[in-house]
Amino acid sequence: VKKNTIKDIGEFGLIARIRRRYARSSDLALCGIGDDAASLRSPPRGHPTLVTTDILVEDVHFTRSHTTPYLLGIKSLAVNLSDIAAMGGIPRFFLLSLGVPQELSLAFIDRFYDGVAKLAETYDVLLVGGDLTAAPSFTINGVLIGDCPPNQVVYRKGAQPGDTVFVTGPVGDSALGLEILRQRGLKPRDFNAYGEATGRDKELLRLIRHHLAPEPPVLKGRKIAELRCATAMIDISDGLMADLGHIMEESHVGASVRVDQIPRSEAFQKWASLYHPQPLDLALGGGEDYQLLFTAPGKALQQAIADGRESDFPFFPIGKITPHSGKLSLITEDDRPYSPSCHGYDHFRPPAGGFHA
Amino acid sequence: VKKNTIKDIGEFGLIARIRRRYARSSDLALCGIGDDAASLRSPPRGHPTLVTTDILVEDVHFTRSHTTPYLLGIKSLAVNLSDIAAMGGIPRFFLLSLGVPQELSLAFIDRFYDGVAKLAETYDVLLVGGDLTAAPSFTINGVLIGDCPPNQVVYRKGAQPGDTVFVTGPVGDSALGLEILRQRGLKPRDFNAYGEATGRDKELLRLIRHHLAPEPPVLKGRKIAELRCATAMIDISDGLMADLGHIMEESHVGASVRVDQIPRSEAFQKWASLYHPQPLDLALGGGEDYQLLFTAPGKALQQAIADGRESDFPFFPIGKITPHSGKLSLITEDDRPYSPSCHGYDHFRPPAGGFHA
Numbered sequence: 001v002k003k004n005t006i007k008d009i010g011e012f013g014l015i016a017r018i019r020r021r022y023a024r025s026s027d028l029a030l031c032g033i034g035d036d037a038a039s040l041r042s043p044p045r046g047h048p049t050l051v052t053t054d055i056l057v058e059d060v061h062f063t064r065s066h067t068t069p070y071l072l073g074i075k076s077l078a079v080n081l082s083d084i085a086a087m088g089g090i091p092r093f094f095l096l097s098l099g100v101p102q103e104l105s106l107a108f109i110d111r112f113y114d115g116v117a118k119l120a121e122t123y124d125v126l127l128v129g130g131d132l133t134a135a136p137s138f139t140i141n142g143v144l145i146g147d148c149p150p151n152q153v154v155y156r157k158g159a160q161p162g163d164t165v166f167v168t169g170p171v172g173d174s175a176l177g178l179e180i181l182r183q184r185g186l187k188p189r190d191f192n193a194y195g196e197a198t199g200r201d202k203e204l205l206r207l208i209r210h211h212l213a214p215e216p217p218v219l220k221g222r223k224i225a226e227l228r229c230a231t232a233m234i235d236i237s238d239g240l241m242a243d244l245g246h247i248m249e250e251s252h253v254g255a256s257v258r259v260d261q262i263p264r265s266e267a268f269q270k271w272a273s274l275y276h277p278q279p280l281d282l283a284l285g286g287g288e289d290y291q292l293l294f295t296a297p298g299k300a301l302q303q304a305i306a307d308g309r310e311s312d313f314p315f316f317p318i319g320k321i322t323p324h325s326g327k328l329s330l331i332t333e334d335d336r337p338y339s340p341s342c343h344g345y346d347h348f349r350p351p352a353g354g355f356h357a
Numbered sequence: 358v359k360k361n362t363i364k365d366i367g368e369f370g371l372i373a374r375i376r377r378r379y380a381r382s383s384d385l386a387l388c389g390i391g392d393d394a395a396s397l398r399s400p401p402r403g404h405p406t407l408v409t410t411d412i413l414v415e416d417v418h419f420t421r422s423h424t425t426p427y428l429l430g431i432k433s434l435a436v437n438l439s440d441i442a443a444m445g446g447i448p449r450f451f452l453l454s455l456g457v458p459q460e461l462s463l464a465f466i467d468r469f470y471d472g473v474a475k476l477a478e479t480y481d482v483l484l485v486g487g488d489l490t491a492a493p494s495f496t497i498n499g500v501l502i503g504d505c506p507p508n509q510v511v512y513r514k515g516a517q518p519g520d521t522v523f524v525t526g527p528v529g530d531s532a533l534g535l536e537i538l539r540q541r542g543l544k545p546r547d548f549n550a551y552g553e554a555t556g557r558d559k560e561l562l563r564l565i566r567h568h569l570a571p572e573p574p575v576l577k578g579r580k581i582a583e584l585r586c587a588t589a590m591i592d593i594s595d596g597l598m599a600d601l602g603h604i605m606e607e608s609h610v611g612a613s614v615r616v617d618q619i620p621r622s623e624a625f626q627k628w629a630s631l632y633h634p635q636p637l638d639l640a641l642g643g644g645e646d647y648q649l650l651f652t653a654p655g656k657a658l659q660q661a662i663a664d665g666r667e668s669d670f671p672f673f674p675i676g677k678i679t680p681h682s683g684k685l686s687l688i689t690e691d692d693r694p695y696s697p698s699c700h701g702y703d704h705f706r707p708p709a710g711g712f713h714a
Contacts, residue, residue, distance in 0.1 A: 007705050014705070030405050034607060035513050036443035036592055037409035042400045042504065048387050049406065051485070052394035053500050055454040057492045086393035097412040097498055102705060128408070131498075134705055135414045141454055141488075141498035143410050147399065156392050235393055250391060348364050348371070348459060348491055 006109065007102050011132055014109070021110075022117045022127050028092065032128035040093055040128065043147035050146045050153070052083035058137040066186050067212045069108045070195045072140075073115025074213035079237065080144035081123060081216035082290040086235040088154045088225025089146040091218060093128045094120060096142050099135025111193055115213070118194075123218055152225040154294065159232035159251035161323040164298035166315040168220045168291045170265040171240050172272065172279070175286020177211030179275040180204050203267050214290040224294055224315075227304040233294040239287040241340065245328060247295065254324035259284065260333040263316045278341055284330070285342035295321055363466065364459050368489055371466070378467075379474045379484050385449065389485035397450055397485065400504035407503045407510070409440035415495040423543050424569045426465045427552045429497075430472025431570035436594070437501035438480060438573035439647040443592035445511045445582025446503040448575060450485045451477060453499055456492025468550055472570070475551075480575055509582040511651065516589035516608035518680040521655035523672040525577045525648045527622040528597050529629065529636070532643020534568030536632040537561050560624050571647040581651055581672075584661040590651040596644040598697065602685060604652065611681035616641065617690040620673045635698055641687070642699035652678055 003009050009017065019033040031039040043049055056076060058064060067075075077094060084091045096116065100109070120127055125144070186208070190199040195213060197205035217235065224230050232251055234243045240262065244255055262283050264272075272279035298317065305315075322329075330338040360366050366374065376390040388396040400406055413419060413433060424432075434451060441448045453473065457466070477484055482501070543565070547556040552570060554562035574592065581587050589608055591600045597619065601612055619640050621629075629636035655674065662672075679686075687695040 011705050030510070031512055031514075036440040036590075037407045037446065037501075037503075039444060039505075039510050039512070040406045040408065042402075042404055042406045045399075045402060047399055049397045049399045049502070050394045051397065051450070051452060051500070051502060053410075053452045053454050053486065053488055053498070055456055055488045055490050055492075055496070055498060057456050057490055057496070059493070060456075060491050083393040087396060089394065093408070095408060095410045095500070097410050099412055099414050099417075099496065100705075129410065131410055131412045133412050133414055134417050135412075135496070136416070136494055137492070139412070139414070139456065139492070139496055141410070141412060143408070143452070143500045144394075145406070145408060145502075146394075148396075153387070153396050155388055155396070157388075233393075348368050348457075 003106060005103060005105055006100055009106070014132055018113060022113055024126060026126050029126050029128050032126065038093065038095065038128040046150040047147040048153055050084055050087050050089040050148060051143065052080050053141060053143045054079045054083070056140040058139065064138065066181055068191050068195065069111035070115040070193060071191065071209070071213040073112040074119045074195065076140045076142050077116050077119045078214050078216045078290065080142045081218050082235040082237065084144055084146040085216055085218045085221030086233050086292060087148060088152050088221050088233065089148040090222065091123055091125050091144055091146040093145040094125050094142060095128060096130040098130070099133050099137070099139035101136065101138060102134055104138065115195060148225065152228065154225055154230045154233040156232050156234055156247050156250035159247050159253050159295040159321045161253055161321050162297065163231055163295040163321040164317045165244065165255055165257065165293065165295055165319040165321060166317055167236070167263060167293050168217055168315060170263045170268060171236060171289045171291055172264050172268050172283030172286055173207055174211045174214060174288040175282040176268055176272050176275060177207035179282070181208050181211065183275060204271065207267055207271065211288060214288060216290055217292050220292055224292065227301065227308070229300040229304050230294045230296045233292055236289045236291050236293055237287050239285045240293065241284050241328065243293055247293070248326060248328065252325045254322040254327035255319055256322050256329040256331060257319035259330050259338050261316065261318045281340045281342055284340045360463060362460060362462055363457055366463070371489055375470060379470055381483060383483055386483050386485050389483065395450065395452065395485040403507040404504040405510055407441055407444050407446040407505060408500065409437055410498060410500045411436045411440070413497040421495065423538055425548050425552065426468035427472040427550060428548065428566070428570040430469040431476050431552060433497045433499050434473050434476045435571050435573045435647065437499045438575055439592040439594065441501055441503040442573055442575045442578030443590050443649055444505060445509050445578050445590065446505040447579065448480055448482050448501055448503040450502040451482050451499060452485060453487040455487070456490050456494070456496030458493065458495060459491055461495065472552060505582065509585065511582055511587045511590040513589050513591055513604050513607040516604050516610050516652040516678045518610055518678050519654070520588055520652040520678040521658070521674045522601065522612055522614065522650070522652055522676040522678060523674055524620060524650050525574055525672060527620045527625060528593060528646045528648055529621050529625050529640030529643055530564055531568045531571060531645040532639040533625055533629050533632060534564035536639070538565050538568060540632060561628065564624055564628065568645060571645060573647055574649050577649055581649065584658065586657040586661050587651045587653045590649055593646045593648050593650055594644050596642045597650065598641050598685065600650055604650070605683060605685065609682045611679040611684035612676055613679050613686040613688060614676035616687050616695050618673065618675045638697045638699055641697045
């Protein structure tokens with residue numbers, strides 16, 4: 001009998017299959033999949049342990065018809081990698097819990113884990129455990145554990161008035177990718193089983209792929225941590241304004257942002273106005289870009305970069321931290337206030353038809 | 358406006374509420390709720406880090422009408438505590454991700470976290486993070502992090518032929534509690550908002566409560582680890598037979614169990630035959646007792662207990678490990694083979710109407 005669904009091999013058959021295919025041996029994992037808990041070598045002395053967890057729910061964060069299992073696997077790890085990156089950390093171990101509809105095919109699960117495993121390999125992360133259960137909606141809960149050298153962890157709470165606000169790269173591509181996906185749907189030929197764009201319209205597919213399987217800013221986060229001058233950092237998952245708001249809240253400060261200085265990609269500048277009436281608002285309010293937003297005394301950062309002769313990670317200054325706690329000012333090129341049409345994402349108050357991690 | 362539902366306060370309002378009420382400061386948590394990742398003091402030198410994660414899904418593992426939010430909160434942490442206990446570990450940090458139906462009341466969430474917080478306090482565990490999202494079914498994913506002194510971690514894989522098989526206490530109470538719950542339902546007066554049985558039929562309510570909010574064997578697990586003679590250990594979550602099967606599989610051994618020696622509680626002996634045609638099978642196949650099942654050279658354990666003059670944790674010998682890999686023999690008092698009617702729980706092949714963690 002060919003085994004096509006999870007019901008055919010059962011919970012323990014599926015665990016054994018995942019373990020056989022995706023567990024890698026390492027002297028960091030004393031025991032991984034196959035015990036009550038994973039037993040892991042603890043970080044070097046003085047390194048704090050970093051832990052993050054993210055839950056993705058079908059028809060809330062994604063629809064199966066609008067992504068591929070491989071890209072969904074990548075996203076499941078990427079969103080957690082981004083959180084560790086936003087602390088300046090080094091990712092190490094991943095645990096993945098799935099709630100799986102009984103009719104889901106084994107092929108779907110295999111491709112999903114292929115995506116997870118590919119990204120894990122890229123960042124030298126070990127899959128060391130998780131949990132499996134039946135569920136009415138496909139539900140993904142990832143747990144990522146990492147660590148960070150002493151005194152390099154960057155929190156949300158240290159921003160100081162006068163600090164410059166930086167982002168690590170263009171924002172808005174993910175929100176634009178989602179708009180394009182909504183308006184044109186996903187076609188069978190758009191991506192192959194390994195997440196490669198095989199359809200036409202490569203530029204649009206790149207934007208869609210950026211939404212479906214973002215690149216986590218792990219190296220950027222480490223670089224910023226090593227420069228040791230960032231005072232606060234966060235990843236842009238809820239949207240630039242909302243995430244800057246989180247830093248303002250934790251640091252008890254305000255901020256002033258020059259909207260024309262927010263970096264946007266060439267593809268964004270070319271396509272955004274075709275898919276959205278207010279392109280700038282996609283860049284301000286749209287989430288899931290997984291760039292990093294950080295604050296630092298501007299001169300200290302310039303000096304640190306100059307000292308290290310760094311030029312491979314351009315950081316884009318977009319504004320300043322102010323003492324006006326809770327107040328975010330958006331300013332145009334000609335010094336006028338700008339009012340966006342949206343303010344970031346809240347899972348319990350979503351816009352109609354929104355999907356979001 | 359009175360704020361009664363999660364939609365009224367939103368995702369970030371809910372996070373702030375949880376943080377305000379349940380986050381405790383500790384020098385172990387450098388940063389908990391309110392950043393991209395928790396930043397935790399790493400274990401002492403040489404202690405491995407232990408991590409476990411468990412997902413509970415409404416209408417798969419529980420129904421809201423058959424439990425109370427407080428007891429569900431307790432269970433959400435208890436199942437994870439039990440996994441750390443089964444490694445011999447010390448629990449430290451808890452992260453909790455919830456997928457929440459939008460109509461759920463704030464009162465439900467408050468009582469749920471009250472239950473989590475109560476059990477966390479009992480075992481000195483800190484709530485340091487998690488994730489919140491909307492979801493069609495109430496979904497709970499817990500992550501528990503602990504550690505263990507060097508050379509005290511007990512895996513599933515070390516059982517040796519000749520070892521005695523022990524359990525740490527009576528089994529079957531949870532499965533019986535579930536049967537009673539199924540047959541009589543839960544009445545409003547059965548438990549109050551703090552999980553105390555307030556209805557009549559105290560004995561039956563104790564069995565039901567054992568199913569809804571099990572006591573995790575944290576102290577028992579530590580005691581066994583400290584005695585340093587257990588060769589393998591697991592918690593009884595899938596059922597005695599199934600979990601002994603997991604040890605057999607990881608250790609490449611078999612086992613022989615004397616069914617009459619399996620400890621059962623007084624309440625079980627009094628009530629089980631009224632609620633199930635084959636009470637012994639509740640003890641053999643029913644899961645979620647969260648006792649520990651472990652193997653050890655019998656004499657070494659007796660000696661270790663005698664050396665420590667321990668008598669506060671009675672361990673019950675129920676059989677022997679054999680060299681016959683994969684073969685489990687169940688034997689009656691008069692040396693005849695016993696055939697149970699069920700073999701443990703598989704989430705993708707559940708019996709009709711089953712709920713199970």
